[in-house]
Amino acid sequence: MTKTPKTFRRIGLVALAAALLTGVTVPSASAGQDRPELRQVLQEFVDAGFGAMQLRVRDERGEWTGSAGVRELGGTAKPPTxxxxxxxSTSKNFTAxxxxxxxxxxxIGLDTPVTGFLPEFGLDSRITVRMLLQHTSGLFNHTGQYNPDGTVTPGIPWAGKEWVDKRFHTYRPEELVRLAVSKPLVFEPGARWDYSNTNYVVARLxxxxxxxxxxxxxxDRRILRPLKLRDTLSPGAWPGMPQPYAHAYYQYDDAGQRKTIDVTHQNPSWISSAGDMISTTKDLQTYFSALQSGxxxxxxxxxxxxxTHPGSESLYGFYGLGQFSQDLGAGCVGTVLNHNGSNNGYAALMYSTPDGGKTLTASITxxxxxxxxxPSYPAALTKLVRTVFCGK
Structure with missing residues (x-):
């Protein structure tokens, strides 16, 4: 099944692709290991136009980390590993x-209707917990609904100058849900699959x-502290970024002029628990391995x-409850689980084998x-995944 660029936009890639960096530096990597195949594919992301990338791989050869690009526009320092x-949207996996x-x-039960627990929103009585986590609820996407005819029904501003002007504005989760339920259902609950950020804001509530x-x-109580994920947080409306970090930039049109700004600091409350979290490649690796290994x-x-839902195919595989399942085919490890994500200026990759033994986590700015x-992203991602999980 061929996927159109609209599919990638729905998953959130366009937020990352809005801006990029042209400077290229030699990748830095963890000492004691020579992994030229990983160095090469890491550099290819930067060569394609992304600003910076940090990569962490754990497999039978041990753990490898590397980075490419620059930490800050106009500088020469490499991104921290x-x-x-x-x-x-990698946040969705934590929420699930x-x-x-x-x-x-x-x-609560997987097939229990949600409205009895959140009666104040007037949710359709057929919407269950499973439908929220699987994206089959039919709820309008509060960040904008992509329609079958190619049009978009706007939601809250999350792109362009309108978002830039409001990038420090605070939204309450209840506000986002009320916006969504003020719109008609996109389809009857359970009738089909459609990626909607609203599902995971309802899950938060x-x-x-x-x-x-x-x-x-x-x-923090259930996941972060038990796994000692000290560099991971759900920031709410806090616009900050803990040190160290690579800067992220965003490009937009302003009165016919193309502008680029540093968006490292931004208020992520517009996406809430559907995509607001901050982490590191190490913490994502620890978390996803722990999850998949039971x-x-x-x-x-x-x-x-x-x-997985049969109607949910994308570049990342098929969607289950808060994660994708991707069959890499013959000659590879078989199935890998993943949930990637992006926010304006940033993207994350998070992959694991079903036993949690082999992982790939990365950040792109x-x-x-x-x-x-x-245009280069699908091929670059496919090559990276197959390099790590297929040895090719």
Missing amino acids: NGHFRVG TLVLQLVAEGR LVEKLTGRPFAEEL KLLPAWLMTEMRK AGDPEKDPL
């Missing part, structure tokens, strides 16, 4: 895991209702998480534009 970054932990405890605690506190959820819920990296 332990840098913080905004992980975008929190919800599924509550399912494991019997506080469900976690808070069931636990009686703020989402960030519950995330340390966070019981086996029966891991099975449910990996059941954008910079000052001269060539559009988006």
